Amino acid sequence: MEKNHLLELHKLIRKHKLYDNLFAIFGLIALFSALFILFVLILDLVNTGYPRISQTFLTNFPSRFPEKAGVLSAGVGSILVMLVTAFIAIPIGVAAGVYLEEYARKNWFTALIEINITNLAGVPSIVFGLMALGVFVYKFGLGSSILTAGLTLSLLILPIIITATREAIRTIPGHIREASMAVGATKWQTVKHHVLPYSMGGILTGIVIALSRAIGETAPLITIGALTFIAFLPHPPFIPEAPYISFQWTMDAFTVLPIQMFNWISRPQKEFHVNAAAAGLILLSLTLAMNAIAIFIRYHFRKRIKW
Amino acid sequence: MSKPHLYAKNTWRKLREYFIELLLLLSACVAILATAGIVFILVYESSSFFVHVPLKDFLTGTEWTPLFDNPKYSILPLLSGTLVTTLVALFLAIPMGTIAAIYLSEYANSRLREIVKPLLELLAAVPTVVYGYFALLFVSPLLQKLIPTLSGFNMLSAGLVMGVMIIPYISSLSEDAMRAVPMHMREGAYALGSTKLQTALKVVMPGALSGITSAYILGISRAFGETMVVAIAAGMQPNLTWNPLEPASTITAYIVQVSMGDLPHNSIGYQTIFAAGLTLLLLTFLFNILGFILRKRFREIY
Numbered sequence: 001m002e003k004n005h006l007l008e009l010h011k012l013i014r015k016h017k018l019y020d021n022l023f024a025i026f027g028l029i030a031l032f033s034a035l036f037i038l039f040v041l042i043l044d045l046v047n048t049g050y051p052r053i054s055q056t057f058l059t060n061f062p063s064r065f066p067e068k069a070g071v072l073s074a075g076v077g078s079i080l081v082m083l084v085t086a087f088i089a090i091p092i093g094v095a096a097g098v099y100l101e102e103y104a105r106k107n108w109f110t111a112l113i114e115i116n117i118t119n120l121a122g123v124p125s126i127v128f129g130l131m132a133l134g135v136f137v138y139k140f141g142l143g144s145s146i147l148t149a150g151l152t153l154s155l156l157i158l159p160i161i162i163t164a165t166r167e168a169i170r171t172i173p174g175h176i177r178e179a180s181m182a183v184g185a186t187k188w189q190t191v192k193h194h195v196l197p198y199s200m201g202g203i204l205t206g207i208v209i210a211l212s213r214a215i216g217e218t219a220p221l222i223t224i225g226a227l228t229f230i231a232f233l234p235h236p237p238f239i240p241e242a243p244y245i246s247f248q249w250t251m252d253a254f255t256v257l258p259i260q261m262f263n264w265i266s267r268p269q270k271e272f273h274v275n276a277a278a279a280g281l282i283l284l285s286l287t288l289a290m291n292a293i294a295i296f297i298r299y300h301f302r303k304r305i306k307w
Numbered sequence: 308m309s310k311p312h313l314y315a316k317n318t319w320r321k322l323r324e325y326f327i328e329l330l331l332l333l334s335a336c337v338a339i340l341a342t343a344g345i346v347f348i349l350v351y352e353s354s355s356f357f358v359h360v361p362l363k364d365f366l367t368g369t370e371w372t373p374l375f376d377n378p379k380y381s382i383l384p385l386l387s388g389t390l391v392t393t394l395v396a397l398f399l400a401i402p403m404g405t406i407a408a409i410y411l412s413e414y415a416n417s418r419l420r421e422i423v424k425p426l427l428e429l430l431a432a433v434p435t436v437v438y439g440y441f442a443l444l445f446v447s448p449l450l451q452k453l454i455p456t457l458s459g460f461n462m463l464s465a466g467l468v469m470g471v472m473i474i475p476y477i478s479s480l481s482e483d484a485m486r487a488v489p490m491h492m493r494e495g496a497y498a499l500g501s502t503k504l505q506t507a508l509k510v511v512m513p514g515a516l517s518g519i520t521s522a523y524i525l526g527i528s529r530a531f532g533e534t535m536v537v538a539i540a541a542g543m544q545p546n547l548t549w550n551p552l553e554p555a556s557t558i559t560a561y562i563v564q565v566s567m568g569d570l571p572h573n574s575i576g577y578q579t580i581f582a583a584g585l586t587l588l589l590l591t592f593l594f595n596i597l598g599f600i601l602r603k604r605f606r607e608i609y
Contacts, residue, residue, distance in 0.1 A: 023504045027406050027415075030410065031410055031411070034407060035427065113339060120341055218534070262535065287432055287434055
């Protein structure tokens with residue numbers, strides 16, 4: 001009787017150990033199949049798209065003939081839209097983060113701002129596009145321009161930058177601020193000379209991640225009416241006469257890399273799909289490179305600062 | 308001589324401090340303006356839409372053909388497409404993401420975790436249009452070999468690829484929640500003779516349920532609002548069906564389809580995308596409220 005009981009117990013233990021080991025294998029499989037899919041995706045893009053990437057692919061305008069088509073206007077469009085986005089989103093995002101962490105009092109208005117930021121982060125990106133279409137394109141009359149695109153993407157990535165800024169600032173111990181104020185610095189001087197420099201690593205990481213998200217964003221830009229076929233470049237930012245700098249280009253029509261890629265995917269001819277893979281490869285490389293930079297910045301700054 | 312100078316400097320300084328604070332406050336208010344802009348424009352344009360189309364037709368009809376000669380405005384076909392693709396995505400992402408999270412939090416050593424976690428998060432960094440390409444030109448042909456009746460555009464491959472896309476949202480957040488469960492609770496379970504799996508399922512997961520719920524909700528709202536994957540791979544034909552093997556349009560794909568055409572401003576066709584967008588936003592909002600309630604209900608305080 002006793003012995004039987006013991007045997008049962010052994011059996012039970014063996015059973016649970018087996019489950020445990022099975023799950024460990026299962027977990028590894030789940031993990032690596034997810035990574036494997038990423039690997040296959042990259043491999044597929046490289047296989048199909050890499051042979052297509054050449055100098056003419058980078059310097060040609062889109063064309064009806066797949067072998068003559070290139071990504072010049074899309075690439076320039078992406079760069080310019082990113083420039084406007086960075087120019088708007090970085091100062092506003094960092095300023096809002098600094099305000100919420102360093103200045104804001106705990107009251108209903110601050111709570112309102114915080115709720116709105118959380119909500120914005122959860123809004124589907126295409127809804128930002130609809131808002132931009134209604135407000136920027138028609139109400140403000142900015143049209144389907146590079147400026148509209150930059151404004152739209154800025155609002156889209158604002159929550160990411162604000163949250164990253166706040167988290168970075170929050171890691172700075174309070175005694176740093178107290179020390180600065182004790183020697184007579186004002187609040188802004190404390191922020192400028194201590195808080196911001198020490199949280200730069202986290203803030204930069206957030207900015208790069210946010211911009212990498214913006215560069216691949218497609219849907220909101222289609223919604224505001226970005227064109228898919230552009231065979232000209234925007235106005236040059238520098239002109240020969242005074243004042244030498246022109247902002248005419250911000251009002252120009254544009255296309256960006258992901259939209260160009262979408263356009264090529266939607267065509268029935270196989271040759272265009274090769275172009276799409278090549279554009280996708282460029283886009284993916286940009287995104288992955290930006291993520292690598294973000295990881296590098298985080299690592300670099302984490303090593304340097306010790307409180 | 309020196310005193311007035313000091314005072315003047317002080318006033319100037321105070322003024323500057325005040326001005327800077329105002330500037331920072333205004334920046335923070337951009338978030339409120341953006342939300343207000345979104346809600347205002349969606350409600351404003353939708354209200355002109357609902358003047359033409361009774362709410363009852365919008366919610367109960369079976370056809371969505373706003374650009375035809377005999378237009379019918381029922382959101383249901385678009386909603387069914389959205390729900391089916393989202394469900395397919397969750398069907399893949401919730402088990403995979405949860406298992407990966409348990410493995411990373413309870414089984415993996417720290418070196419493996421440090422390497423694998425950022426790699427897994429890259430899945431969420433891939434541009435969605437690239438996922439669309441992958442779904443249409445890689446996954447669909449592959450699935451067609453398994454299911455010969457599958458059409459070129461279908462909700463299955465779009466949903467599956469979307470599922471891969473949201474795995475990191477679910478796994479990362481769930482893992483963070485599980486790692487926040489205090490060690491002594493695990494040790495208590497181990498001391499009673501539990502295996503790692505028993506501890507994970509009966510102690511860690513219930514303890515982290517609040518965080519795991521947020522992870523799921525985030526995954527759901529990502530899949531729900533995802534646009535490019537479905538616009539590329541699921542087809543753009545509104546289709547009231549629950550069969551993932553068929554092509555169908557989603558709310559987001561419809562908005563893209565209309566935006567690519569040349570619809571005159573203020574036409575009813577133009578207003579339909581705002582009505583669709585409002586539906587999308589309301590449903591996303593509903594999910595978030597649900598998540599908030601569940602999170603509160605499952606919150607554990609150690």
